[in-house]
Every structure is written in C-alpha cells, then in structure tokens.
Amino acid sequence: MDWSKIDTVLLDMDGTLLDKHFDDYFWEQYVPEHYSLEHDLTVEEARKELLRRYRQVEDTLEWTDLDYWSVQLGLDLPDLKARLAHLIDVHPFVVDFLRFCRGRGKHIHLVTNAHWKTLGIKLAKTEIGSLFDRIVCAEEVGLAKEEVLFWQRLEEMLKFDRTRTLLADDTEKVLFAADRHGIAQLIFVARPSSRKPLTFSRRYPSIEYFIELIPESERRNIREK
Numbered sequence: 001m002d003w004s005k006i007d008t009v010l011l012d013m014d015g016t017l018l019d020k021h022f023d024d025y026f027w028e029q030y031v032p033e034h035y036s037l038e039h040d041l042t043v044e045e046a047r048k049e050l051l052r053r054y055r056q057v058e059d060t061l062e063w064t065d066l067d068y069w070s071v072q073l074g075l076d077l078p079d080l081k082a083r084l085a086h087l088i089d090v091h092p093f094v095v096d097f098l099r100f101c102r103g104r105g106k107h108i109h110l111v112t113n114a115h116w117k118t119l120g121i122k123l124a125k126t127e128i129g130s131l132f133d134r135i136v137c138a139e140e141v142g143l144a145k146e147e148v149l150f151w152q153r154l155e156e157m158l159k160f161d162r163t164r165t166l167l168a169d170d171t172e173k174v175l176f177a178a179d180r181h182g183i184a185q186l187i188f189v190a191r192p193s194s195r196k197p198l199t200f201s202r203r204y205p206s207i208e209y210f211i212e213l214i215p216e217s218e219r220r221n222i223r224e225k
C-alpha cells in the first residue's frame with residue numbers, strides 16, 4: 001500500500017467494518033423464526049421461502065430496505081433488529097485503521113447499502129460513527145453500490161479524485177462496479193463474518209484484517225486483539 005497515492009478512503013459497513021454474523025443471523029435465523037410463528041410454518045420452511053424472496057431483490061435497494069421487508073413480511077423489522085443489537089460487533093483493528101487514516105489526514109467516508117434505520121441501530125451500538133467525515137446511505141444516491149452509475153453519482157456528491165481513492169468492501173460485485181468507474185485502489189475483505197471461513201478474491205487484493213493496510217512501522221502501538 002502506497003499511502004502517498006491515496007487522499008480518500010471509502011469503506012463499506014456490514015461485513016467490512018462490522019461483523020456480518022449479525023446480519024446473517026438476523027436474516028437467516030431470527031426473521032425466519034418470527035415469520036414461521038406468524039404463518040404456522042416450520043423454521044426450515046420459513047427460511048427456504050424467505051431466502052427465495054431475498055434473492056429476488058438481490059443487488060437492489062429493496063434488499064436492504066427495512067420498511068419494504070416489514071410490509072412484505074408483516075413483521076416489525078426495525079424492532080426485531082434492535083432486539084438483536086447485542087450481536088452487533090466491530091471487526092478487530094477497524095478502529096485502529098480509522099485512527100491511522102485520520103492521522104494521515106485522509107478523507108474517510110462510510111458508504112453503505114444499509115437502510116438508514118439499520119445504520120442508526122448499528123452506529124448507536126458501536127463507536128465508529130464519529131470517525132468518518134461523512135456517512136452515505138445508498139438510498140441517498142438512489143442506486144445500489146453494485147451499479148457503476150452509483151460511483152459516478154457518489155463522486156459528484158463527495159468530490160473525490162477517483163485516481164487517488166481507496167475502496168474496501170466485502171462484496172466483489174461492488175468492487176467490480178467501482179473498478180469500472182475507475183476507483184484506483186480496491187480492497188476485498190475476505191472475512192466478513194467471524195463465523196465463516198475466509199474467501200479470497202481472484203480479482204482484487206484481499207485482506208483478512210485492516211491491520212494489514214497499516215504500515216509495519218506504525219503497528220507498534222496496536223495491541224494484539
């Protein structure tokens with residue numbers, strides 16, 4: 001990593017900075033459990049039906065829209081999410097990395113497909129919110145991050161120089177869209193969930209933890225976690 005070539009750091013939230021175990025558990029276990037009670041199904045039947053419905057809106061803003069799913073499923077999802085908030089966790093070395101970027105004077109933006117209600121629940125539970133210059137939800141841009149046009153609109157909004165910008169994300173499709181727009185440095189996060197095995201990208205440099213992006217000489221003060 002040549003940090004002298006980077007002015008702006010764009011970071012995804014779920015899976016990248018925060019442990020995706022929360023989201024996986026919420027959508028694949030907790031929501032099916034509640035849905036099964038309402039519809040007299042087994043949890044397994046409910047999970048099957050819900051996974052099929054999630055897939056229909058994959059890569060769109062509907063997928064992350066809590067209000068959309070509350071109406072679709074007849075459940076109060078913001079309330080269910082808040083009840084599970086004890087599972088929200090920041091990945092190791094994320095705060096160290098954000099402080100490192102601040103220390104180097106980089107512009108740091110959180111850029112997420114997450115719904116604003118989800119964002120609120122997560123920022124209330126963690127202490128990372130104050131470390132960003134700006135937080136952008138995809139609904140503000142009007143497109144999901146998987147769209148190339150998203151990155152053009154974001155660039156107009158944040159006024160960054162794409163040739164001096166780094167993006168880290170745990171979704172390869174998102175990196176691919178940003179790549180097509182010309183974002184210079186793309187980093188794939190290979191361990192989005194603490195409970196799942198590593199999966200490396202074949203196309204982009206992969207990291208397991210953000211400490212890998214901090215130069216060796218500056219890692220001294222960072223405790224092993």
Ligand SMILES: [Mg+2]
Nearest residue numbers: 012014015170
């Ligand atoms: Mg993500």
